[in-house]
Amino acid sequence: xxxxxxxxxxxxxxxxxxxxxxxxxxxxxxxxxxxxxxxxxxxxxxxxxxxxxxxxxxxxxxxxxxxxxxxxxxxxxxxxxxxxxxxxxxxxxxxxxxxxxxxxxxxxxxxxxxxxxxxxxxxxxxxxxxxxxxxxxxxxxxxxxxxxxxxxxxxxxxxxxxxxxxxxxxxxxxxxxxxxxxxxxxxxxxxxxxxxxxxxxxxxxxxxxxxxxxxxxxxxxxxxxxxxxxxxxxxxxxxxxxxxxxxxxxxxxxxxxxxxxxxxxxxxxxxxxxxxxxxxxxxxxxxxxxxxxxxxxxxxxxxxxxxxxxxxxxxxxxxxxxxxxxxxxxxxxxxxxxxxxxxxxxxxxxxxxxxxxxxxxxxxxxxxxxxxxxxxxxxxxxxxxxxxxxxxxxxxxxxxxxxxxxxxxxxxxxxxxxxxxxxxxxxxxxxxxxxxxxxxxxxxxxxxx
Numbered sequence: 001x002x003x004x005x006x007x008x009x010x011x012x013x014x015x016x017x018x019x020x021x022x023x024x025x026x027x028x029x030x031x032x033x034x035x036x037x038x039x040x041x042x043x044x045x046x047x048x049x050x051x052x053x054x055x056x057x058x059x060x061x062x063x064x065x066x067x068x069x070x071x072x073x074x075x076x077x078x079x080x081x082x083x084x085x086x087x088x089x090x091x092x093x094x095x096x097x098x099x100x101x102x103x104x105x106x107x108x109x110x111x112x113x114x115x116x117x118x119x120x121x122x123x124x125x126x127x128x129x130x131x132x133x134x135x136x137x138x139x140x141x142x143x144x145x146x147x148x149x150x151x152x153x154x155x156x157x158x159x160x161x162x163x164x165x166x167x168x169x170x171x172x173x174x175x176x177x178x179x180x181x182x183x184x185x186x187x188x189x190x191x192x193x194x195x196x197x198x199x200x201x202x203x204x205x206x207x208x209x210x211x212x213x214x215x216x217x218x219x220x221x222x223x224x225x226x227x228x229x230x231x232x233x234x235x236x237x238x239x240x241x242x243x244x245x246x247x248x249x250x251x252x253x254x255x256x257x258x259x260x261x262x263x264x265x266x267x268x269x270x271x272x273x274x275x276x277x278x279x280x281x282x283x284x285x286x287x288x289x290x291x292x293x294x295x296x297x298x299x300x301x302x303x304x305x306x307x308x309x310x311x312x313x314x315x316x317x318x319x320x321x322x323x324x325x326x327x328x329x330x331x332x333x334x335x336x337x338x339x340x341x342x343x344x345x346x347x348x349x350x351x352x353x354x355x356x357x358x359x360x361x362x363x364x365x366x367x368x369x370x371x372x373x374x375x376x377x378x379x380x381x382x383x384x385x386x387x388x389x390x391x392x393x394x395x396x397x398x399x400x401x402x403x404x405x406x407x408x409x410x411x412x413x414x415x416x417x418x419x420x421x422x423x424x425x426x427x428x429x430x431x432x433x434x435x436x437x438x439x440x441x442x443x444x445x446x447x448x449x
Contacts, residue, residue, distance in 0.1 A: 030291075034076040036084050046094070050084045052077040054098065066368070072375045074098045075107030076129040082111040082128075090126040101135035102144070110147025115156035140271065144374075147267030150174060155258035159235035159252040164210040164283035167234060167255065170280075171212055171262050178216075178269035185211035195282075195322035197301040201283035201315045204239055204292025211323075214261070214279030215267050225276040227332035227425070229323050230261030231316045231339035232283035239286045239312030240294055256437050257338035258283065280327045286312070298398045302326065303422055306398035314402045316341050317418050324422040334363055335425040338433055344411030346435040353377040357416035357430040359423075367429060372381070378431070387417035 029038060033055025042049050061069040078095060097104045106130050108398050116122045130138040154162065154170060162170070168184045173180055187209050190199055193340055195211070202209035212232075236254040237243060243251065253259075258281045265279050293299075297309045299318075303325045307318065316339050327335055345355045354371075356378045358364040364380055371378040387410060394401035400421060404414040416430050 003393035033073055034080055036077070036080045038084050048088060048090070050080040050081040066372055066377055067375055068373055071100060071373065073104045074100050074103040075110075075375060078104045078107040079111035079142045082108045085126070085433070086112065086123065092129055093123075093126045094129045094131050096131050097135045097138060097255075101130055101132065101138035102141035105130065105138045105141025106145045109142055113149045113152055115153060118158075137193045143267055143270045145160060147263040147270070150266055151256070151259040151261075151263035154262065155253040155256050162234055162252070162255075163207045163410060164232070164234055164285070165208065167232065167258065168210050168212055169284050171214065174216060174262060174266050175216075175269065178266065180265060180269050181213075181215040183213040183215070185213065190322075193322075193326065194300070194302045195326070197307060197318040198282045198284070198295070198300045198322040200293045200297070200299045200309070201233075201239070201286055201312075201318050204289045205287040207234075207285050209282070209284035211337065212258075212279070212281040212283060214277075214281070216263050216277040216279075217264050218272065219274045219276055221276070223276050224331060224333040225278040226329060227278050227280065227327045227335040228261045228264060229280045229320065229327050229335065229337035230257035230259070231255065231320055231337070231341065232258035232281045233316060233319070234283060235299055236286045236313070236315065237288060239292050239315060240288050241311050241313040242288055243313060250438065253437055254286075254340050255283070256340045256433055257431075260338050260433070263315075278327070278330055278332065280323050282323045284319065286315045301422065305400065306397040308395040308401045310394075310401055311403035314415070317402055317415050320419055321422045324419060328422070328424040332425055332427075334427040334429070334430040335423065336431065337419070338368075340434045340437045341432045342412045342415050342434055344408065345432040346437075348381075348412060349379060349435045351436055354381040354436055355379055355381045355412055355432045357381050357383040357413065357432070358428060359383060359420070360427045360429070363427050363429050370389060376436075381416065381432075382413050383416055383420065383430075384413070387413040388420060390391045390414055391421065 014357045031051065031053030033053050036050050036052040039049045039051065041047060054077050057070065062069065078098065082093055082404060095104055095108050112125055114123065114125065128142065172182045190209065190211055197210060233254040236251040237248065261281055265277055268277055293309055293312050295310050295312060298306055299309065300306050302322045320339060324337060349355055356364060356367060368378055390404050390406060391400045391414060394403065395403045400418065402418065404410065412432055419430055
């Protein structure tokens with residue numbers, strides 16, 4: 001089956017004017033950007049054709065949108081075309097690369113993702129093939145899509161199946177075949193390193209905590225690594241500070257940062273990117289029990305700083321504290337952490353962008369440029385001493401508190417200020433991905449289902 005693209009002007013972008021105009025007029029006229037129409041019986045080779053609208057081709061994107069609108073139009077249009085053909089139970093979909101095979105392949109791959117491995121009746125997922133076999137960027141786009149779909153699958157898995165131990169096995173399955181070393185650290189290993197903030201969160205669950213180290217060597221071993229730290233709460237009940245039951249099932253995805261870490265390293269290793277990467281993932285559940293951490297408890301993290309825990313549902317920053325300190329000891333040239341950290345970020349930005357806190361304008365600008373290219377927009381948030389002072393002033397008994405006395409005001413920057421107390425790298429980026437954790441009607445590619 002074939003996905004064919006046209007601009008809303010009616011000008012064909014593939015296979016010549018006669019064929020393009022013929023399909024265009026048979027289809028019934030203009031298509032809006034991102035929309036599609038399925039046609040039947042146009043040829044023996046392609047009995048089903050989904051034509052998609054790319055919109056007006058912009059030579060320059062609107063700078064205020066902070067995204068490459070041409071690339072994004074291709075991703076969304078191809079995604080719409082692929083989704084329209086899923087219901088026909090096809091073995092293969094052939095995609096017009098739309099002059100950008102990488103974007104077309106990524107949009108196609110993301111649109112066909114479906115978490116259905118636990119269902120008896122499964123819908124068939126067609127294979128994807130590029131119409132232009134000489135388009136070398138097509139395979140790169142498929143790999144980018146596959147890395148994101150790995151993260152999506154892990155986030156969708158029920159927490160009774162994706163325990164910390166099972167997550168570790170999934171990481172082994174995805175990465176070791178690509179030459180990535182996966183080191184699975186136990187509770188005893190963490191105890192020797194005084195990772196008390198991490199272990200305190202894990203105390204309430206019968207599932208043993210796991211700390212993962214992922215090592216990808218893409219260049220000279222003497223080169224400093226790029227460190228990625230991912231929050232790995234495989235289920236978050238809130239602990240003693242119990243969450244409301246409504247939508248608590250979504251907290252199986254509170255390990256989104258960990259999932260994105262695995263997906264990112266999978267992509268880097270698959271594309272053989274010439275850098276060294278080290279991933280650090282603290283994995284545990286946050287559950288209420290007779291052994292769980294209680295509001296008002298004080299713990300001492302691995303860097304020696306004491307923390308008053310007034311909210312057990314602010315557990316992500318606790319496990320990240322020890323992970324960031326441990327990652328810092330590896331002297332990375334850049335350190336980036338990803339976490340579904342605060343509901344405040346979802347309130348601030350919704351699904352439109354990831355909030356980023358950084359002590360380096362150079363690194364933020366590079367990340368912003370990447371977001372412009374990929375369509376995953378980022379927005380810089382304040383990492384001011386104003387919020388660090390709140391972290392310290394909010395505790396009566398310890399060096400800092402895990403919850404602000406000003407709550408709910410400034411929740412996301414307070415959490416970032418808390419994390420900064422455990423970072424020694426001067427090239428650090430903290431990505432609060434809570435707002436983009438789940439699928440949104442605003443995102444037609446459905447990249448976070």
